[in-house]
Each structure stands twice: as structure tokens, then as C-alpha cells.
Amino acid sequence: MTTIIRNQDVTLSKALSYVLRHAAPSLGLEPSPDGYVPVEDILSLSHPKFRDKQSGRQRYTVDDVIRVVEMNEKRRFKLEYKSALDDGYVEGTVQSISAERNKKLLCIRANQGHSFKAGLQSNKLLMPLDAGELNSSELIIVHGTTQRAWELIRIEGLRRMKRNHIHFATGLPNENGQKSPISGMRSSSEIYIYISGKKCAEDAIPFYRSDNGVILTAGVDEGGLLPIKYFDKVVQASSGNVIWKHGQDWEGE
Numbered sequence: 001m002t003t004i005i006r007n008q009d010v011t012l013s014k015a016l017s018y019v020l021r022h023a024a025p026s027l028g029l030e031p032s033p034d035g036y037v038p039v040e041d042i043l044s045l046s047h048p049k050f051r052d053k054q055s056g057r058q059r060y061t062v063d064d065v066i067r068v069v070e071m072n073e074k075r076r077f078k079l080e081y082k083s084a085l086d087d088g089y090v091e092g093t094v095q096s097i098s099a100e101r102n103k104k105l106l107c108i109r110a111n112q113g114h115s116f117k118a119g120l121q122s123n124k125l126l127m128p129l130d131a132g133e134l135n136s137s138e139l140i141i142v143h144g145t146t147q148r149a150w151e152l153i154r155i156e157g158l159r160r161m162k163r164n165h166i167h168f169a170t171g172l173p174n175e176n177g178q179k180s181p182i183s184g185m186r187s188s189s190e191i192y193i194y195i196s197g198k199k200c201a202e203d204a205i206p207f208y209r210s211d212n213g214v215i216l217t218a219g220v221d222e223g224g225l226l227p228i229k230y231f232d233k234v235v236q237a238s239s240g241n242v243i244w245k246h247g248q249d250w251e252g253e
Contacts, residue, residue, distance in 0.1 A: 144189025
């Protein structure tokens with residue numbers, strides 16, 4: 001792959017994330033409850049991320065989108081052929097869904113990371129985890145953050161901020177000598193916050209798993225908070241040292 005194509009793919013990936021995670025409703029798109037939008041509807045947007053301002057031509061093709069999805073290491077997106085009659089599919093823009101309602105359309109979604117709620121349903125976009133899965137000792141739920149953010153988290157707990165969910169990984173970046181990135185955590189994370197799935201299950205806190213393996217929860221209140229009492233341990237990434245364990249006193253508990 002040439003440098004030009006690689007750079008173009010990075011730009012397209014960021015543009016797709018912008019639309020599918022954050023801006024779809026404001027751009028006139030209507031995602032299905034499970035987050036899908038017809039690819040052609042995105043490519044035909046007049047937004048400068050998708051259309052050249054001077055020539056008016058589309059910047060990308062369907063093949064470009066397919067390549068970006070297939071090459072994305074974190075599997076941020078998913079492609080699927082859907083029709084207007086498919087279960088859970090909301091009829092989107094008029095130009096995409098014609099009178100031929102059974103016609104299959106290539107659609108795309110972001111697997112997680114959404115900040116808009118319009119039309120989305122968590123139990124269709126994501127796979128709910130039952131109490132047995134949350135209780136499993138094999139399930140690792142870990143949130144990566146910065147040292148600076150940790151100073152606030154240790155007092156207030158984790159919050160979903162502008163997203164619909166708090167994101168967790170099921171392992172660590174470059175774990176076991178592997179160089180590939182892990183979905184749900186930045187490789188630059190300085191602090192690892194491990195969550196007790198057992199305690200979350202006991203209090204019936206809804207958790208989900210995305211198609212690319214990210215664990216998510218909306219928290220316990222309208223503000224999207226996961227309190228400190230659900231933390232199991234906290235680890236310094238650089239040293240591997242445990243800097244806090246559940247049951248240990250600190251200011252903010």
C-alpha cells in the first residue's frame with residue numbers, strides 16, 4: 001500500500017468515526033437502532049470531509065470504505081447488507097431507500113464509541129453481558145487513562161463524559177509481547193483501572209460487549225458514573241505496580 005493511499009485511509013477512517021459515532025443525526029442521517037447507515041448516504045454527503053469543495057466531487061468510493069473497514073486493526077467498523085425490511089432497520093434517507101424496499105444496501109456502523117443517542121438502542125447495537133459472564137474470573141474489565149485524569153477519577157469515579165458508555169478493554173496493549181493494538185484502550189494509557197465484574201453483577205449494573213470486543217457500561221446514574229466501590233485494583237502502566245486495591249482507604253472513598 002502506498003503512502004498516499006495509507007494517509008487517505010487514515011483520513012477516511014477519521015471521517016467515518018466522526019459521522020458514525022458523533023454527527024450522523026446532525027448531518028440528516030438516521031441510523032438504525034443497531035447503528036447502521038447506508039454507505040452511499042455517507043459518501044454522498046455535502047460535508048467537506050466527503051466532498052471536494054472546489055470540484056464538488058465525492059472524495060471516496062465504496063471500495064475505499066470496504067478497504068478501510070477490512071484494514072482497521074481495532075475493528076472500529078462493521079459492514080452489512082441490509083434492507084428496509086430487515087428487523088431493526090429504520091428507513092433512512094429517501095434517496096437511498098426507493099420503492100424497491102427489499103433491495104439490499106451496503107450499510108456501515110461504528111461498533112462502539114457513540115456520543116449521540118437518537119435512534120440507537122444499546123441492546124441492538126451491543127451484546128448484553130449476563131450476570132454469569134460478569135462473574136466469570138476469566139473476564140478482564142480494565143479501563144486505561146492518564147495520570148492526570150486519574151487524580152480526578154480517584155475522587156469521583158469513572159464517568160462516560162461525552163460518550164454514551166464508559167469503555168473498557170479485556171486486556172492490555174502489547175500484552176504477551178504482541179504489538180497489535182487492543183480495542184477499548186489507548187496504547188498511551190498510564191494508569192490501568194481494573195473493575196470487579198462480580199460487584200457490578202451483584203448490583204445488576206448493565207454491561208455490554210461490542211462486536212470488536214470492547215466492554216461498555218452507561219454507569220449507574222444519569223451522569224454516567226461508575227463509583228470507586230466497583231474498582232478492583234489500579235495499576236501503574238510503566239512499572240506494573242499496584243497503586244491501589246479494593247478495601248484500601250484513600251481520600252474519595
